[in-house]
Amino acid sequence: MRRLARLFFIFFTAWRYGLLPLLRDNLKPGLRRGFLSILCWASPNSDLPRGKRIRLTLEALGPIFVKFGQVLSTRRDLLSEDIANELAKLQDQVPPFSNEESRHLIEKALGRSIEEVFISFDATPVASASVAQVHFGVLRATEKHPEWNQRAVAIKVLRPGILPVIEGDIALMYDLAKIIERLSEDGRRLKPRENVAEFDTYLHDELDLMREAANASQLRRYFADSKKLMIPEMYWDLCHTNVMVMEKMDGISIGRYEELRAAGVDFKKLAADGVEIFFTQVFEYGFFHADMHPGNIMISLEPETFGRFISLDFGIVGALSESDKNYLALNFLAFFNRDYRRVAELHIESGWVPANTRVEELEGAVRSVCEPYFDRPLKEISLGLVLMRLFQTSRRFKVEIQPQLTLLQKTLLNVEGLARQLDPDLDLWKTAKPILEKWISQQLGWRGLIDGLKAEAPSWAKILPTLPRLIAESLAHSHGHGQRKEQNRELEVLKTLLQEERRTHQLLVGALLFAGGFLAGILVIGLGIY
Secondary structure (H helix, E strand, O other): OHHHHHHHHHHHHHHHOOOHHHHHHOOOOOHHHHHHHHHOOOOOOOOOOHHHHHHHHHHHHOHHHHHHHHHHOOOOOOOOHHHHHHHOOOOOOOOOOOHHHHHHHHHHHHOOOHHHHEEEEOOOOOEEOOOEEEEEEEEOOOOOOHHHOOOEEEEEEEOOOHHHHHHHHHHHHHHHHHHHHHHOHHHHHOOHHHHHHHHHHHHHHHOOHHHHHHHHHHHHHHOOOOOOEEOOOEOHHHOOOOEEEEEOOOOEEOOOHHHHHHOOOOHHHHHHHHHHHHHHHHHHHOEEEOOOOHHHEEEOOOHHHOOOEEEOOOOOEEEOOHHHHHHHHHHHHHHHOOOHHHHHHHHHHOOOOOOOOOHHHHHHHHHHHHHHHOOOOHHHOOHHHHHHHHHHHHHHOOOOOOHHHHHHHHHHHHHHHHHHHHOOOOOHHHHHHHHHHHHHHHHHOHHHHHHHHHHHHHHHHHHHHHHHHHHHHHHHHHOOHHHHHHHHHHHHHHHHHHHHHHHHHHHHHHHHHHHHHHHHHHHHHHHOOO
8 A cells, every 4th residue: 555655646746747648759640648637737837948957857856766866867878968958967865864773784794882872973964865974973992992082083884764764665666667678669679677677686685884985995006095085994894785984084075165275285296196096996996986976075275184085985986807908908998099990800809899880880980970079178078968978879880888888988977077067178088098008008918928827827737737637537538448458558658658758758848837937027128128
């Protein structure tokens, strides 16, 4: 009954903000269209732009639908520009839950009272969102952790009862997606069920704070020696699925430009550092912060760390395989070098477009999109517009957008927006190109070859001595049963010979490996790589 009431409220909200005509207009003449036309009668707000109507509807339906709109706004391969731009304006501002509930959840998770764990605890949250809210506190020292004494921390707490609310709204989203797919041909192209499934995954990842803590810990390990990025330390003994305690990071939100400028922060350096941090996460580690909006990024003003980025909120991260990284790096580098034919070839080689696609046609389409934007400062380039035109072009060639790259696209758009605010004159292409060239040299050049040889050497040392035995066994099994006795005698002789020659063989293999490594070193030095 409750689910039915919620569904009725959704349809009422859609009528209130004039969304039903959008669905009606995509239907063929018939009974369904006539019924919707009746429902659309006297629909208010129908004169507003369609993108704004969709945004207002999602805001009225609550924080879960708002978050869905935020995720959907990144799918510029599926949405028209006006809708995607409007959805990008969604703000997830949710009133905090009560101080009593927050204290109860923290004490239950930690198994101790607030006073036992913290010297001080600020019951008023410093931040509140649809899934969780954050409090500040100061830790007490324990017998196990005397170093915790007076450590300033941030405590993240999941909203009570959030899971049933999310499950209910997600189930309704699936129902609505099925209805849209059934009624509208254009709706099927938007793949609503696939988008709801993708959102379902992201949202459930955010509900496990242990997972978020692990993501933060891994990124902190990657950037342990960085002079450009800081990530809070996790206090694992105080982390649970619904409560997470981490180091408090002091800084100013990257969105407060006037305060940063007054503090003397170098915006040009900040913009370049941000681009470098992003591409390093993606191509060096294949593991990147995928929710880089101003609420999750601060700038340190402490003297010893002045001007460094501070990343927060690691509920959504992206991961890329080695093949993804290689493909993306080669694509980006081809773009930067304006080698549009190589871009087209890579799309075909990767299976993104049908194998029978003509390279020349795809090359020309990519050139027409990208060429006008090169050699311009960032203030004159909208990467979102470039992506949108690329995706429009991709539909003509039946490009299959890879799901593992959706988060990367979203994060790249975030980075562009931040860089545009910090330094409108930044040339994103020139800033990123050296990073990509260095990575490709390390992975695909001589360094990559040598590192690969080193990594595989232990396996070779184990496999090579066994090759003669494996060959002998293979030969033994290849003869008929009638020759088995003779075969066994020959095998025994062969084994004896192999045992005598094994030492010589191992010395020979070692000498070959040494000689190969020596020659490779000479080539590397001669080519000036080191």
